[in-house]
Amino acid sequence: MAVKLKDLAQMEDKLVAGHGMCLGCGIPLIFKMILRATEDPIVVANATGCLEVCTTIFPRTAWNCMWVHSAFENAAATAAGVEAMFKALKNKGKIPADKKIKFLAVGGDGGTYDIGIQSLSGAMERGHDIVYVCYDNNVYANTGGQRSSATPLGASATTSPAGSKSPGKVQKKKDLTKILVAHNIPYVAQASPHRWQDLYNKAKKAFEVEGPAFLNVLCLCPTEWKYDESQGIKLAQLAADTCAWPLYEVENGKYKINYKPKEKKPVLEWLKPQGRFRHLFKEENAWMLEAIQKEVDRDWEDLNKLAEISGA
Amino acid sequence: MKKETWKELPTGTVNIHAGNSVSNLTGTWRSGRRPEFIEKNCIQCFFCWLFCPHFAILVKDGKVTGINYDYCTGCGLCAEECPTKEKSIVMVKEEIKLAEGRKK
Ligand SMILES: Cc1ncc(C[n+]2csc(CCOP(=O)(O)OP(=O)(O)O)c2C)c(N)n1
Ligand code: SF4
Ligand code: SF4
Ligand code: SF4
Numbered sequence A: 001m002a003v004k005l006k007d008l009a010q011m012e013d014k015l016v017a018g019h020g021m022c023l024g025c026g027i028p029l030i031f032k033m034i035l036r037a038t039e040d041p042i043v044v045a046n047a048t049g050c051l052e053v054c055t056t057i058f059p060r061t062a063w064n065c066m067w068v069h070s071a072f073e074n075a076a077a078t079a080a081g082v083e084a085m086f087k088a089l090k091n092k093g094k095i096p097a098d099k100k101i102k103f104l105a106v107g108g109d110g111g112t113y114d115i116g117i118q119s120l121s122g123a124m125e126r127g128h129d130i131v132y133v134c135y136d137n138n139v140y141a142n143t144g145g146q147r148s149s150a151t152p153l154g155a156s157a158t159t160s161p162a163g164s165k166s167p168g169k170v171q172k173k174k175d176l177t178k179i180l181v182a183h184n185i186p187y188v189a190q191a192s193p194h195r196w197q198d199l200y201n202k203a204k205k206a207f208e209v210e211g212p213a214f215l216n217v218l219c220l221c222p223t224e225w226k227y228d229e230s231q232g233i234k235l236a237q238l239a240a241d242t243c244a245w246p247l248y249e250v251e252n253g254k255y256k257i258n259y260k261p262k263e264k265k266p267v268l269e270w271l272k273p274q275g276r277f278r279h280l281f282k283e284e285n286a287w288m289l290e291a292i293q294k295e296v297d298r299d300w301e302d303l304n305k306l307a308e309i310s311g312a
Numbered sequence B: 001m002k003k004e005t006w007k008e009l010p011t012g013t014v015n016i017h018a019g020n021s022v023s024n025l026t027g028t029w030r031s032g033r034r035p036e037f038i039e040k041n042c043i044q045c046f047f048c049w050l051f052c053p054h055f056a057i058l059v060k061d062g063k064v065t066g067i068n069y070d071y072c073t074g075c076g077l078c079a080e081e082c083p084t085k086e087k088s089i090v091m092v093k094e095e096i097k098l099a100e101g102r103k104k
């Protein structure tokens, strides 16, 4: 199953140059891989957010495949509707019954963890044969950096700003991946663009399973995370090495951790290069740093237990 | 890019020109630095291709052959992730700003 980058590079791009995403943005890196993970035609339903806004400024589009706009809250419902329509067309004999088409819903963390969660939950529960990809950049980036329920503990965002009375966001990040696991769908996974092979394999599995699949992918955002954009891949590596963003998959309810760092690094190595966490390194916020480390440790332990129970 | 009028445009906010964003030259955003490809050091690992957010790594006949400055925004990810000891991509100072392309 080992795929070569050289071969992937020679496939046709379904997302092309000329999009308006920022310097060093992680979104194109994620979809460069995901859109290559199937040879079948893909229909993309895109919730608004950076990806949609930066790729479809009329009269231009950076999509070189079938693509449909969605409102902020209903990419999953749109994809489910398109999937049902193709099913009906097959039943009526208007398109060949063996024609293979993949349906991909994509949204940011705001569009997925927050406002889109009900349509996502509905589409997953109804069992539509769609793949939902959340690119989680931890913030409402497109509208200028408001906090979402995916914004990590302690991060400064425009609506959870750090200051003399505030250590940044005081709530812990919602664990959406586990919420999707609780839908008992065939495939759920967390991935990150720096481990491209893992991301590719997960997208491939997600496309291949019958029924709904969900991928939650950490998405670099130099603009809102405030770091030197050339360092993005190293930063994603640190998220995995500190276990702040573990890479794992849940296939038919069974947990498997796909990356275990040889030596788990202290979480501050992931926090330090990012301006959104800068305030945490002041003396008065030391308690928050400690709290973050504690949460990461506990989550990592829990995940390991779940993998153990699963026999992986 | 020629502006279409209501006579040519399909109804329903449909864009039938898949991938026509290529006329938007993001290379015009570049300011101050650009990557330079040094072929003799290159081991063809394709990491630069993989990690370029602006699809600006040129690939020809299965080989990385250089940088497409029409789209390269100068983010530096390619140079940073190029694994060869003697770098095959280096960031260099760039004096001129290519502002004209924006108007196309
Ligand atoms: C119902 C509704 N509320 C608000 C907006 C404005 N809006 C557009 S994109 C966006 C933020 C999207 O955040 P996220 O889903 O995380 O994607 P990102 O911008 O980070 O890529 C908001 C609030 C909207 N389009 N529709
Ligand atoms: S704001 Fe962040 S996610 Fe949005 S285009 Fe810029 S870097 Fe990408
Ligand atoms: S500097 Fe950035 S945009 Fe330019 S080729 Fe390298 S990775 Fe691509
Ligand atoms: S990353 Fe460096 S060595 Fe690898 S293909 Fe690109 S230029 Fe060549």
Ligand SMILES: [Mg+2]
Pocket: A049, A108, A109, A110, A135, A136, A137, A138, A139, A140, A141
């Ligand atoms: Mg977001």
